[in-house]
Amino acid sequence: MTLFGLHELPVGCTGEVVAVRATGPTRRRLLDLGLVPGTRVKAVRKSAAGDPVAFRIRGALVALRREEGSTVLVRPISMPGGDR
Amino acid sequence: MTRDGTELPRPVVALAGNPNTGKSTLFNALTGLKQHTGNWPGKTVACARGWYRYNGQTVTLVDLPGTYSLLSDSPEERITRDFLCFGRPDATVVVVDATCLERNLNLIFQIMEVNTRVVACLNLMDEARRRGIRIDVPALARELGVPVVPAAARRGEGLTLLKETLHRVIEGRIHPAPRPVSYDPELEAAVAELAADLAVLSREGLNPRWVALCLIAGDESIIPKIRTFCNGKETQGDTHVRNRVTP
Numbered sequence: 475m476t477l478f479g480l481h482e483l484p485v486g487c488t489g490e491v492v493a494v495r496a497t498g499p500t501r502r503r504l505l506d507l508g509l510v511p512g513t514r515v516k517a518v519r520k521s522a523a524g525d526p527v528a529f530r531i532r533g534a535l536v537a538l539r540r541e542e543g544s545t546v547l548v549r550p551i552s553m554p555g556g557d558r
Numbered sequence: 559m560t561r562d563g564t565e566l567p568r569p570v571v572a573l574a575g576n577p578n579t580g581k582s583t584l585f586n587a588l589t590g591l592k593q594h595t596g597n598w599p600g601k602t603v604a605c606a607r608g609w610y611r612y613n614g615q616t617v618t619l620v621d622l623p624g625t626y627s628l629l630s631d632s633p634e635e636r637i638t639r640d641f642l643c644f645g646r647p648d649a650t651v652v653v654v655d656a657t658c659l660e661r662n663l664n665l666i667f668q669i670m671e672v673n674t675r676v677v678a679c680l681n682l683m684d685e686a687r688r689r690g691i692r693i694d695v696p697a698l699a700r701e702l703g704v705p706v707v708p709a710a711a712r713r714g715e716g717l718t719l720l721k722e723t724l725h726r727v728i729e730g731r732i733h734p735a736p737r738p739v740s741y742d743p744e745l746e747a748a749v750a751e752l753a754a755d756l757a758v759l760s761r762e763g764l765n766p767r768w769v770a771l772c773l774i775a776g777d778e779s780i781i782p783k784i785r786t787f788c789n790g791k792e793t794q795g796d797t798h799v800r801n802r803v804t805p
């Protein structure tokens with residue numbers, strides 16, 4: 475099974491969190507945003523520079539920087555236009 | 559700062575919640591004051607105080623900055639966390655966004671670990687209705703173990719029921735019984751051991767289990783705060799805490 479960092483997820487795609495590799499305060503922050511294994515995340519919009527990226531996480535729109543988001547490993551589960 | 563709450567006229571009710579859930583709108587609706595509100599997060603960066611009268615009682619209300627957590631270390635979180643832990647509120651309202659309930663549950667559970675006298679205010683019910691979101695309020699209250707009051711603060715909906723519920727909690731006629739978060743057995747054993755050693759802190763109005771969880775998570779910043787909280791004196795509780803974390 476191929477895992478991606480959250481920032482590799484193409485806009486419009488949904489992934490399921492498999493692991494959060496960050497440690498310390500960054501890990502805490504990501505977990506507090508609801509990024510725990512099993513959570514579905516959709517890449518909604520990329521800024522011009524591709525960083526940060528806006529994700530839909532548990533009903534909320536959250537912008538994450540690459541250095542945070544790339545520590546979140548996801549399994550892609552849907553192509554563009556999938557669930558919200 | 560940490561002693562703010564202890565010096566305010568009692569009873570004191572704290573308003574906490576995720577950013578942008580309508581805490582300041584609710585604060586304004588209850589107090590008639592004009593705390594700044596808007597639709598982007600992070601506007602309330604210090605706590606505003608006001609008061610309202612209900613049933614012959616004057617209640618001091620403290621509007622706290624919005625946070626997603628009490629455990630990371632942003633300035634907003636520190637203000638909110640310190641007030642909830644060391645401000646000795648008589649009751650805490652967790653303002654929750656009804657359109658995005660799941661996202662708000664993390665903070666409710668964290669707050670319920672600190673304070674037991676919690677009331678959840680399910681705000682933005684008008685927006686939830688508009689989007690066809692239906693919430694089983696009694697079931698939510700049962701699952702959380704605390705009263706849940708649906709509201710639409712911007713339209714003034716739910717305010718009377720919220721004031722009545724708070725009144726009963728403050729008077730001790732309702733006893734919220736927050737559902738505890740249980741961790742894995744190894745962690746629970748460590749927490750129980752440490753909390754037993756810290757039992758003396760409950761005399762000061764601190765929750766030993768919560769302090770134990772902070773210490774196990776490696777948050778030593780709580781130690782000097784406990785010292786300040788206990789009147790700047792070297793108290794038994796303080797010594798206890800330090801002995802447990804200084805190798």
Ligand SMILES: Nc1nc2c(ncn2[C@@H]2O[C@H](COP(=O)(O)OP(=O)(O)OP(=O)(O)O)[C@@H](O)[C@H]2O)c(=O)[nH]1
Pocket residue numbers: 575576577578579580581582583584594595596597598599600601602622623624625681682683684685709710711712713
């Ligand atoms: N539809 C609707 N909108 C509301 C309601 N309550 C608040 N709002 C709106 O939600 C937005 C945020 O409200 P605030 O009161 O500033 O939220 P807050 O929780 O104080 O935000 P922070 O201080 O940033 O954490 C504002 O645009 C309010 O008008 C409500 O019951 N229904």
Ligand SMILES: [Mg+2]
Pocket residue numbers: 581582583594595601602622623624
């Ligand atoms: Mg506010």
